[in-house]
Amino acid sequence: MRRLPVRLRRAGLPYLLLLPALLLELLVHLVPMVIGVAMSFKELTHLFLGNWGAAPWKALGNYRISVDVHAPVGAALLHSFWVTCVFSVLAVGLCWLLGTAAAVFLQEDFRGRGLLRAVFLTPYALPVYAAVITWAFMFQRDNGLVNHVLHDQLHLTDGRPFWLLGDNSFYALLAVAVWKTWPFAFLVVMAALQNIPKDLYEAAALDGAGRLRQLRRITLPALRPVNQVLVLVLFLWTFNDFNTPYVLFGKAAPKAADLLSVHIYQASFATWNFGTGSAMSVLLLLFLLVVTAGYLLATSRGRKHADG
Amino acid sequence: MADLTARTPPPTARRRSPTAGARSAAARRRSPNAPPRSFLWARRIFLTALTGFVLLPVYVMLSSSLKPLSDVSGAFHWLPSELTVRPYLDIWRTVPLVRYFTNSLIVAGSATVCSVVIAVFAAYAVSRYRFRGKRLFTVTVLSTQMFPGILFLLPLFLIYVNIGNATGLALYGSRGGLILTYLTFSLPFSIWMLAGYFASVPRELDEAAYVDGCGALGALFRIVVPAALPGIVAVAVYAFMTAWGEVLFASVMTNDTTRTLSIGLQGYSTQNDVYWNQVMAASLVVSVPVVAGFLLLQRYLVAGLTAGAVK
Numbered sequence: 001m002r003r004l005p006v007r008l009r010r011a012g013l014p015y016l017l018l019l020p021a022l023l024l025e026l027l028v029h030l031v032p033m034v035i036g037v038a039m040s041f042k043e044l045t046h047l048f049l050g051n052w053g054a055a056p057w058k059a060l061g062n063y064r065i066s067v068d069v070h071a072p073v074g075a076a077l078l079h080s081f082w083v084t085c086v087f088s089v090l091a092v093g094l095c096w097l098l099g100t101a102a103a104v105f106l107q108e109d110f111r112g113r114g115l116l117r118a119v120f121l122t123p124y125a126l127p128v129y130a131a132v133i134t135w136a137f138m139f140q141r142d143n144g145l146v147n148h149v150l151h152d153q154l155h156l157t158d159g160r161p162f163w164l165l166g167d168n169s170f171y172a173l174l175a176v177a178v179w180k181t182w183p184f185a186f187l188v189v190m191a192a193l194q195n196i197p198k199d200l201y202e203a204a205a206l207d208g209a210g211r212l213r214q215l216r217r218i219t220l221p222a223l224r225p226v227n228q229v230l231v232l233v234l235f236l237w238t239f240n241d242f243n244t245p246y247v248l249f250g251k252a253a254p255k256a257a258d259l260l261s262v263h264i265y266q267a268s269f270a271t272w273n274f275g276t277g278s279a280m281s282v283l284l285l286l287f288l289l290v291v292t293a294g295y296l297l298a299t300s301r302g303r304k305h306a307d308g
Numbered sequence: 309m310a311d312l313t314a315r316t317p318p319p320t321a322r323r324r325s326p327t328a329g330a331r332s333a334a335a336r337r338r339s340p341n342a343p344p345r346s347f348l349w350a351r352r353i354f355l356t357a358l359t360g361f362v363l364l365p366v367y368v369m370l371s372s373s374l375k376p377l378s379d380v381s382g383a384f385h386w387l388p389s390e391l392t393v394r395p396y397l398d399i400w401r402t403v404p405l406v407r408y409f410t411n412s413l414i415v416a417g418s419a420t421v422c423s424v425v426i427a428v429f430a431a432y433a434v435s436r437y438r439f440r441g442k443r444l445f446t447v448t449v450l451s452t453q454m455f456p457g458i459l460f461l462l463p464l465f466l467i468y469v470n471i472g473n474a475t476g477l478a479l480y481g482s483r484g485g486l487i488l489t490y491l492t493f494s495l496p497f498s499i500w501m502l503a504g505y506f507a508s509v510p511r512e513l514d515e516a517a518y519v520d521g522c523g524a525l526g527a528l529f530r531i532v533v534p535a536a537l538p539g540i541v542a543v544a545v546y547a548f549m550t551a552w553g554e555v556l557f558a559s560v561m562t563n564d565t566t567r568t569l570s571i572g573l574q575g576y577s578t579q580n581d582v583y584w585n586q587v588m589a590a591s592l593v594v595s596v597p598v599v600a601g602f603l604l605l606q607r608y609l610v611a612g613l614t615a616g617a618v619k
Contacts, residue, residue, distance in 0.1 A: 017433035017524075021499060022445075025452075028460070028492045106355075120362055127549075127594060129555055131365060134591060138368055143381060152383065179361065242456075242555065274462055282459075285455060
């Protein structure tokens with residue numbers, strides 16, 4: 001190293017610094033992904049788990065099973081896909097709405113602002129399983145808070161509905177996911193609001209613009225670039241979320257709340273059919289890549305357009 | 309929990325003099341942009357409702373953890389019929405909570421240390437040097453964050469089982485194997501967030517160090533790391549938090565002796581009974597360390613998260 005010419009040493013240094021990270025990236029990301037794709041072309045059942053090289057080649061068979069919507073496996077996957085899409089769109093929308101509203105209301109200083117900020121960040125800080133287990137308790141049919149309030153105290157429901165079984169499970173999952181994720185939107189929007197110059201609001205007020213007009217004309221336009229990233233990140237998180245449904249419902253989620261991550265997990269480990277599970281994972285990844293690329297293209301074109 | 313949040317000093321709280329009310333009233337009259345009454349009411353109502361929504365589970369956690377079993381088995385009541393700390397004593401005996409705690413601590417701690425140390429070097433290279441393949445590297449690191457965990461779970465599981473069969477090395481079910489899988493998510497965001505923090509340390513400082521005879525590593529450890537230390541600590545806390553709450557890999561890659569808290573807490577439900585008061589007490593106990601760390605460091609975390617999300 002010492003004997004190398006200075007220029008070469010300089011040129012090599014960044015790679016040397018990256019080396020540990022590159023090796024680990026290779027180990028935990030690239031190799032598993034290559035193997036994951038290879039697995040998806042094989043008939044990989046429990047018989048071949050210990051020696052997966054010997055599993056029979058299946059070509060596109062796993063993919064054909066996954067996308068054949070007239071057969072049970074494909075139909076269930078398609079259903080889970082739609083549930084995940086609707087769920088993600090609703091969750092992202094609600095998280096964004098709550099986060100933005102809270103950040104805008106906390107933009108000006110008032111007594112208790114700092115305390116509220118800490119309170120609002122609490123769901124984000126709590127370990128997922130501890131928080132979601134508490135929600136699972138609240139959604140219990142006989143001894144949960146939700147039915148106590150809705151039925152015993154407000155008399156809004158006939159009898160005590162199930163929240164963790166059947167169609168209601170979708171709403172239960174949505175409530176928990178929004179509760180857990182909205183503080184992130186709050187955090188990001190709050191930080192972005194600090195970069196808007198105060199004089200803009202003062203000038204607008206002098207021109208007679210009220211709060212709503214200031215929100216529409218100053219705050220929201222200034223948030224646009226941040227929102228574009230925020231919405232994408234929130235979407236990817238909710239779309240890929242495994243922890244929330246798994247802790248809320250256990251190994252097999254009810255049909256109405258069967259998110260893709262849990263569905264693929266269940267399809268792989270309940271039947272030990274890793275080939276099909278891998279094919280589903282690859283399809284999920286392709287879908288996310290297409291959505292992300294399309295979204296980034298659309299938003300960057302919009303930005304160029306806006307810049308003139 | 310609620311208690312803990314209350315005791316944390318609000319970061320933006322101002323000391324109020326007795327005349328503060330009068331002064332702010334006067335200021336409000338002068339300011340052209342004083343909030344109208346309707347805005348104040350909308351804010352009050354919205355913030356109260358949101359606080360209720362946010363703190364509801366925290367209240368349930370705290371109050372249920374102080375109830376006797378008969379209280380949590382019957383219909384829900386807002387207040388305990390009698391206050392008891394028994395659940396806090398029983399949680400350690402019903403399941404081997406100490407062992408789960410130790411496992412979680414070792415796994416989350418090691419994953420944090422590994423990813424932060426490796427990310428410090430990588431982030432320094434990314435923030436200070438131009439080199440071929442830099443864009444490819446940053447794009448790869450960033451995009452792996454969007455990949456679903458399930459994508460890595462299946463192949464890693466298979467790799468571990470096969471390595472175990474071939475060499476007798478027990479990666480599957482071991483803490484080491486779990487730590488390695490946790491790097492799939494903690495390494496990319498550590499690199500990403502640290503690169504943001506390092507970029508905010510002025511380059512002139514490095515150059516001054518070079519003039520004083522430091523090499524690149526000298527500049528990194530004497531100048532950049534100390535200057536970005538709050539950021540590094542925040543990244544570490546965030547990495548630890550994420551690993552502490554992880555469920556997917558832990559549910560597959562652990563066995564009886566290496567089980568972490570995220571899976572171990574399920575042990576409070578038996579065939580016939582769920583000891584909800586103990587579940588809530590244990591949830592509270594495992595939450596306190598990370599919530600305290602988070603609230604103490606939230607300001608640095610906010611800076612890093614937004615730097616990563618916005619740029």
